[in-house]
Amino acid sequence: QKEVEQNSGPLSVPEGAIASLNCTYSDRGSQSFFWYRQYSGKSPELIMFIYSNGDKEDGRFTAQLNKASQYVSLLIRDSQPSDSATYLCAGTGGGNKLTFGTGTQLKVEL
Amino acid sequence: DGGITQSPKYLFRKEGQNVTLSCEQNLNHDAMYWYRQDPGQGLRLIYYSQIVNDFQKGDIAEGYSVSREKKESFPLTVTSAQKNPTAFYLCASSFGQPTNYGYTFGSGTRLTVV
Numbered sequence: 722q723k724e725v726e727q728n729s730g731p732l733s734v735p736e737g738a739i740a741s742l743n744c745t746y747s748d749r750g751s752q753s754f755f756w757y758r759q760y761s762g763k764s765p766e767l768i769m770f771i772y773s774n775g776d777k778e779d780g781r782f783t784a785q786l787n788k789a790s791q792y793v794s795l796l797i798r799d800s801q802p803s804d805s806a807t808y809l810c811a812g813t814g815g816g817n818k819l820t821f822g823t824g825t826q827l828k829v830e831l
Numbered sequence: 832d833g834g835i836t837q838s839p840k841y842l843f844r845k846e847g848q849n850v851t852l853s854c855e856q857n858l859n860h861d862a863m864y865w866y867r868q869d870p871g872q873g874l875r876l877i878y879y880s881q882i883v884n885d886f887q888k889g890d891i892a893e894g895y896s897v898s899r900e901k902k903e904s905f906p907l908t909v910t911s912a913q914k915n916p917t918a919f920y921l922c923a924s925s926f927g928q929p930t931n932y933g934y935t936f937g938s939g940t941r942l943t944v945v
Contacts, residue, residue, distance in 0.1 A: 729871065752930050753929075753930045753933075755933040755934075763938070763939070764921055764936040764938050764939045765874075765921070765936050766936070767933050767934075770932075770933055772931075809873065811933070813928075813929060813930045817862070817879075817881060817928055818864065818876060818889070818929065819929050819933065819934060820876075821866075821873045821874040822873055823871065823872060823873035
């Protein structure tokens with residue numbers, strides 16, 4: 722069983738809509754979770770991190786964590802074509818290293 | 832500007848050849864990591880190092896070797912024992928444990944076997 726799981730997509734949303742990206746994890750010892758955005762051929766860049774149950778908002782992005790359900794999500798409001806990328810979820814189940822999911826490809830259509 | 836520099840950006844390896852990928856950071860980060868990314872498989876950990884002169888194997892260390900002689904540098908050697916080395920290689924660093932701040936990534940090296 723993979724430690725961090727994501728639906729590979731692609732997830733297609735129209736411009737201006739809310740994109741919802743989801744991630745589940747198996748290690749209950751995981752403390753923190755990170756969302757990275759990766760454009761094709763480029764390296765991942767950090768968008769958000771969360772370590773407390775509930776919601777954390779930063780601009781158009783909201784990260785949600787539910788430790789009881791072992792579920793992490795990323796909401797992108799007012800989606801733009803420039804948001805089209807692969808989104809990687811990562812957790813700190815290993816303590817001193819991050820474990821990544823396989824990523825969800827997001828396509829924002831005009 | 833602080834950051835992580837990976838070189839070269841593109842690398843071609845012949846069968847049976849060892850090649851070394853460079854990773855240098857000036858962020859004063861303690862920990863450094865090497866990941867491999869293949870299409871549809873996400874990032875898989877090769878090796879990581881939390882302090883100078885010490886490193887640990889990740890999930891897919893076979894066919895790879897590393898050294899950590901300086902805090903700033905963590906080169907990765909892809910040996911001839913790695914049978915399928917064609918992939919995108921990412922170096923990352925973190926300030927202590929990644930729990931609070933996650934990783935900063937380099938721009939990556941794309942390795943192709945010819």
